[in-house]
Amino acid sequence: MKKLINDPYKVVDEMLEGFVNAHPQYVKMVHPRGVIRANGPKEGKVGVVIGGGSGHKPAFIGYVGYGVADGVAVGNVFASPPPDPILAVTKAVNGGAGVLYSYGNYQGDIMNFDMAAEMAEMEGIPVETVLVTDDVASAPKDQVSRRRGIAGDFFVFKIAGAKAETMASLAEVKAAAEKANANTRTMGVALTSCTVPAAGKPIFTLAEDEMEIGLGVHGEPGVRRGKLEPADAVAEALVAHILEDMPVGSGEEVAVLVNGLGATPYMELYIMFRRVAQILKEKGIRIYRSYVGEYVTSLEMAGCSVTLMRLDDELKELLDFPADTPMFVQR
Amino acid sequence: MDVTLTGKDFISILNEIADAIEKNQDYLSELDSALGDGDHGVSMTIGWRAVKEKLPELAGKDIGTILKTVGMTLVSSVGAAMGPLYGTGFMRAGMAVDGKQEVTGSDLVKMFVAFREGVVARGKANVGDKTMVDTIHPAVEAFKTAMEGGEDVYSALDKAVAAGEAGMKSTINLVSKMGRSSRLGERTIGHQDPGATSSYIMLKTFADAVKRHRG
Numbered sequence: 423m424k425k426l427i428n429d430p431y432k433v434v435d436e437m438l439e440g441f442v443n444a445h446p447q448y449v450k451m452v453h454p455r456g457v458i459r460a461n462g463p464k465e466g467k468v469g470v471v472i473g474g475g476s477g478h479k480p481a482f483i484g485y486v487g488y489g490v491a492d493g494v495a496v497g498n499v500f501a502s503p504p505p506d507p508i509l510a511v512t513k514a515v516n517g518g519a520g521v522l523y524s525y526g527n528y529q530g531d532i533m534n535f536d537m538a539a540e541m542a543e544m545e546g547i548p549v550e551t552v553l554v555t556d557d558v559a560s561a562p563k564d565q566v567s568r569r570r571g572i573a574g575d576f577f578v579f580k581i582a583g584a585k586a587e588t589m590a591s592l593a594e595v596k597a598a599a600e601k602a603n604a605n606t607r608t609m610g611v612a613l614t615s616c617t618v619p620a621a622g623k624p625i626f627t628l629a630e631d632e633m634e635i636g637l638g639v640h641g642e643p644g645v646r647r648g649k650l651e652p653a654d655a656v657a658e659a660l661v662a663h664i665l666e667d668m669p670v671g672s673g674e675e676v677a678v679l680v681n682g683l684g685a686t687p688y689m690e691l692y693i694m695f696r697r698v699a700q701i702l703k704e705k706g707i708r709i710y711r712s713y714v715g716e717y718v719t720s721l722e723m724a725g726c727s728v729t730l731m732r733l734d735d736e737l738k739e740l741l742d743f744p745a746d747t748p749m750f751v752q753r
Numbered sequence: 754m755d756v757t758l759t760g761k762d763f764i765s766i767l768n769e770i771a772d773a774i775e776k777n778q779d780y781l782s783e784l785d786s787a788l789g790d791g792d793h794g795v796s797m798t799i800g801w802r803a804v805k806e807k808l809p810e811l812a813g814k815d816i817g818t819i820l821k822t823v824g825m826t827l828v829s830s831v832g833a834a835m836g837p838l839y840g841t842g843f844m845r846a847g848m849a850v851d852g853k854q855e856v857t858g859s860d861l862v863k864m865f866v867a868f869r870e871g872v873v874a875r876g877k878a879n880v881g882d883k884t885m886v887d888t889i890h891p892a893v894e895a896f897k898t899a900m901e902g903g904e905d906v907y908s909a910l911d912k913a914v915a916a917g918e919a920g921m922k923s924t925i926n927l928v929s930k931m932g933r934s935s936r937l938g939e940r941t942i943g944h945q946d947p948g949a950t951s952s953y954i955m956l957k958t959f960a961d962a963v964k965r966h967r968g
Binding site: 499500505620642643 | 789937
């Protein structure tokens, strides 16, 4: 795999150095692996801390800014950050109203964020956690708590961040994030693998004419491998999995995210979106807002995921809330 | 025949473990690719490189401090699941021999037991879940049983390594119940668990190094 890197063991540090130097108006570092908003914490506002392994840009550092996250703890490629940067970021974003942690449901992340939360509580900072569990493919419906967080991260972070900007309490921000997560489902398809720089070899291989449905954002094997199908058929399969898991009635409203995994051109993402929109229209489901692009990627993996978030008035209002971050702006 | 290990011995053994992990990096990542995200070898290497950097500062310290520092270094440098799991294991092992300049076979039993308790407390895995516990638990049991039965420390270590190896291999036919791989269910059968494997590599390296103290 060709990569524009120097030392594979320094990719995260060198990336961070570049990121912070590129966006000084947005972010500053408070730890070699911790980034917060350049203007620091806001008195009385709940701090929203997100994070996880590297390799998912824009997630997670790309979302540090107004309307989304206050701080991010940065891990190695596809590996949870340790407790130290999480704690450093927690202290730096605490505006006195407590801190919400939100991240994908992975055992490594849970252990490290929980250790940081315990240390923060000892220092008098209340911490609540909302795990993102949007990936339909990762566990059956009766075991939702075992599901991983993938592209749905974006919706949950967006809602939590917006709610926090309204100066809501920690309990209210947590409730909004939980509501977003409970109403968000994602199903993805991969066309190619990706290579963790220090590992040097692709995580898995797919034949030139194959696709894999339900693959994880770290290349974890999926639910079905088969011949590559046309975009319309793939879109139909993804939406069918989602709606089977989370029925959405005619007349209801959803937000749609068609997310590229890193190496899929926007052309293909819009072709996918086209069919997703058609299917929803056929079912009488109204699209309130759409997002098409790269929101949670897997290095240079090709493929995409479709995410639906079922909306009520509160979620619509929070979804409409503006955001201004290095890699996501909404007016 | 008992053994006496000093802080200096431990620093040398920990260096050997770091080298063994680095040597097996690709193998561990390969095992992880079949079950998870393929980064186990990378995470372990990052953690043990950090330990190796720290070891020279620990010269002259007691064994408890050395092991606790290794634990804290793993927690703060690795992240992933491995940092908290192995980190907690080493910290607990260090607490079990706090302040000691030398340890003997009976101290090793306390360290092994504490290490296991730390890993289990942090990860909440049981034997049979297809994790590092499948190596660690039987190895610790075998070591403890042999030592309590009056066997010498070297043959007890042999039994620990044999039980750990059997435990590691048992993961091939298990269905994963913990971590990322648990979402694959039956599809995890046929693949050896990378965490169980790295635990075995550490155990084997430790045992081989201690056995060189036999006169």
